[in-house]
Amino acid sequence: MAVKIYNTLTRKKEDLQTLEPGKIKIYVCGPTVYSKAHVGHAMSAMVFDILRRYLEYRGYDVRYLMNFTDVDDKIIQRANERGVDPFELAEGYIRDYEQNLADLNIKPASFNPRATQEIGQIIEMIEGLIEKGYAYPVDGDVYFRVEKDDxxxxxxxxxxxxxxxxxxxxxxxxxxxxxxxALWKAARPGEPEWESPWGKGRPGWHIECSAMNLHHIGEQIDIHGGGNDLIFPHHENEIAQTESLTGKPFATYWVHNGMLQLGGEKMSKSTGNLITIEDFLADYSADVLRFTVLNSGYRSPLTFTKEVLAQSQKGLERLASGLRPALPGVKGASLEVLDTLAKAVETAQENFVNAMDDDFNGSGALASLFDLVRVINQTRSSGATDEELSAAQDKVRELSGVLGLMLVTEEAGTSKADAFIDMLVSLRSSLRQDKQWAYSDRIRDELLALGVILEDSKDGTTWRWGS
RNA sequence: GGCGACGUCGCCAAGUGGUAAGGCAGAGGUCUGCAAAACCUUUAUCAUGGGUUCGAAUCCCAUCGUCGCCUCCA
Known part of the structure; x- marks a missing residue:
C-alpha cells in the first residue's frame, strides 16, 4: 500500500508518487527571523518532522530543506528600533530557532538556505521572468504580472x-x-541593499523560496510544506514565479498544517497572541507538544490549552507505562499469554503503518501504540519476565521513535541517589513487615515529595522517578 | 463581500456509504494494611432541517455556529 498525502492543490488525498523512485525532495517554509519563535512555529516544524521521519521509516531517501527568511521589512524595522545591524539581528534569531528545534527533538534539515545567500539566483530568476514577459520593472522595483499567468x-x-x-x-x-x-524592492536609505540591473535593492518575500528551491533541489520538488496561512499569497506566488519561468509543475504535493489556536484565535507573531517555544519548554516537555500535535489532525486547527496539555501529559505517561520492567519475583507468563503479546506486536505494527500511510494519521498511530501498551501491561500482570516483555517494548520504542516521541523517563539505575533510595525502600520493607504503617507511609510520602514514586505489590516494592 | 476548512461522548479526537478507534476525565470492580500503578467492566448515533440510497457521521442542498485566508504571518 502506498502512502497517501492530502494535496492542497487538488483538495484530495493522493498516492505518493515521487519524481525519482525511492527519493523524495521536501521544502518547508521556515520562519522570518525577527523575533523569538512561538509554539505555532513549533507545531508546524513538528508536523513536517513527523512527515519526514515517517517517510524515512518507509524507506525513502529524504532531502529536506527548510529556509530562513533573513531579510524583510520587519527585520529591518526591528533592527532600526534597536539600533542594531539587521543581519546580526536575524543571525541571533536563527541561532535561537535552531536551538528551539533541537530542544523539540526535531531533526535538522538537510540544509537551511537563507534568502541573503541566494541573491544571485534571485536576480537571475527575475531577469528570466522579465525576459519572458512575466515581470516588469518600475522605478527600481520589479513586479510579477499576475494577469499574464493563466x-x-x-x-x-x-x-x-x-x-x-x-x-x-x-x-x-x-x-x-x-x-x-514585488519580486524586487528598491532600497530605501539605511536599508540592506544589493546591486541589481534595476538599481540597488533587495528581494521580495516570495521570490526567495522559489530561488532557493531552484538552486538547491531543482525545478521540480515532491512536497512543499508550510502553514495554511501561507497558501495565499505566499505559495500561490511561488507557484506563479517558478512555473512561469520553468514551464514545469513546481511541487507535486502541497501540504499545509492547520493553525494553533490560543484563546480561540490563531497564535500569531504579528498580533502578539503567542507563547514562545522557550516559555513552553520551561513548563512542559517536548513530548507533550509532540503528543498534542500527533493526537490532532495536522490539517485541523489545534486547540492549545492547559487542559489539552495535561491530557497529553497523562497520555504520555500511559505510553511510558508499557516500558516499565517486569514485576518483582515473577517466573514467566504462559505460552498463551506470550502468544497474545506476539500477535499484539504484529497488529500494532500493521495498524501503525496503515494509520500513518493514510495522510499521517497521528491519532490512529497513537491508538495502535496504546493498544499494544495495554497488552504489554496485561502480560506483565500475568507474571512475564523482562525478557518476555522486551520484544514488545522494543516495538513501542521503535514506533514512538518514528513519531519522534522520546518517552524518556528518568530511570532507576542512572542517578547517584539510587543507592540511597534503594536503602530507604529496603528499610521501609522491613517496617512494613513489622506493620509499622505510620513510618512506612511517611517514607513513601516524603520520597514522593522528592519525585520518587513507590509502588507496592505482594512480591515487593518498586520505585521510579515521577515526571 | 469573496474563497476555503471545520462542527463526532464532559474534554482531546479517529473514522468519508454498511449499524461509531484511541487517550483524558467519570462510575463500579480486582489487587493492596492504606495508597499508587496496572488490569477488568461501563459511558455517544455523529450541529440542525431537508434530500439521494436497500443502507449515511460518511454524498447533495439549506440553516446555524466556529476558524483561517483575502495585509506580514508556521
Whole structure:
C-alpha cells in the first residue's frame, strides 16, 4: 500500500508518487527571523518532522530543506528600533530557532538556505521572468504580472476578479494590476541593499523560496510544506514565479498544517497572541507538544490549552507505562499469554503503518501504540519476565521513535541517589513487615515529595522517578 | 463581500456509504494494611432541517455556529 498525502492543490488525498523512485525532495517554509519563535512555529516544524521521519521509516531517501527568511521589512524595522545591524539581528534569531528545534527533538534539515545567500539566483530568476514577459520593472522595483499567468489562483482557489471585489488593496498606480506582487524592492536609505540591473535593492518575500528551491533541489520538488496561512499569497506566488519561468509543475504535493489556536484565535507573531517555544519548554516537555500535535489532525486547527496539555501529559505517561520492567519475583507468563503479546506486536505494527500511510494519521498511530501498551501491561500482570516483555517494548520504542516521541523517563539505575533510595525502600520493607504503617507511609510520602514514586505489590516494592 | 476548512461522548479526537478507534476525565470492580500503578467492566448515533440510497457521521442542498485566508504571518 502506498502512502497517501492530502494535496492542497487538488483538495484530495493522493498516492505518493515521487519524481525519482525511492527519493523524495521536501521544502518547508521556515520562519522570518525577527523575533523569538512561538509554539505555532513549533507545531508546524513538528508536523513536517513527523512527515519526514515517517517517510524515512518507509524507506525513502529524504532531502529536506527548510529556509530562513533573513531579510524583510520587519527585520529591518526591528533592527532600526534597536539600533542594531539587521543581519546580526536575524543571525541571533536563527541561532535561537535552531536551538528551539533541537530542544523539540526535531531533526535538522538537510540544509537551511537563507534568502541573503541566494541573491544571485534571485536576480537571475527575475531577469528570466522579465525576459519572458512575466515581470516588469518600475522605478527600481520589479513586479510579477499576475494577469499574464493563466493559472494564477489555482492553489488557493481564487480568481483575480473575486479578490478585487472586497479586498483592501493599496492603490499603487505604478502597478499594472493591483495583485501584481514585488519580486524586487528598491532600497530605501539605511536599508540592506544589493546591486541589481534595476538599481540597488533587495528581494521580495516570495521570490526567495522559489530561488532557493531552484538552486538547491531543482525545478521540480515532491512536497512543499508550510502553514495554511501561507497558501495565499505566499505559495500561490511561488507557484506563479517558478512555473512561469520553468514551464514545469513546481511541487507535486502541497501540504499545509492547520493553525494553533490560543484563546480561540490563531497564535500569531504579528498580533502578539503567542507563547514562545522557550516559555513552553520551561513548563512542559517536548513530548507533550509532540503528543498534542500527533493526537490532532495536522490539517485541523489545534486547540492549545492547559487542559489539552495535561491530557497529553497523562497520555504520555500511559505510553511510558508499557516500558516499565517486569514485576518483582515473577517466573514467566504462559505460552498463551506470550502468544497474545506476539500477535499484539504484529497488529500494532500493521495498524501503525496503515494509520500513518493514510495522510499521517497521528491519532490512529497513537491508538495502535496504546493498544499494544495495554497488552504489554496485561502480560506483565500475568507474571512475564523482562525478557518476555522486551520484544514488545522494543516495538513501542521503535514506533514512538518514528513519531519522534522520546518517552524518556528518568530511570532507576542512572542517578547517584539510587543507592540511597534503594536503602530507604529496603528499610521501609522491613517496617512494613513489622506493620509499622505510620513510618512506612511517611517514607513513601516524603520520597514522593522528592519525585520518587513507590509502588507496592505482594512480591515487593518498586520505585521510579515521577515526571 | 469573496474563497476555503471545520462542527463526532464532559474534554482531546479517529473514522468519508454498511449499524461509531484511541487517550483524558467519570462510575463500579480486582489487587493492596492504606495508597499508587496496572488490569477488568461501563459511558455517544455523529450541529440542525431537508434530500439521494436497500443502507449515511460518511454524498447533495439549506440553516446555524466556529476558524483561517483575502495585509506580514508556521
Amino acid at each position: 493559472d494564477y489562483g489555482r492553489l488557493s482557489g481564487r480568481k483575480l476578479d473575486d479578490m478585487q471585489a472586497g479586498a483592501r488593496i493599496d492603490v499603487d498606480t505604478r502597478k499594472e494590476h493591483p495583485m501584481d506582487f
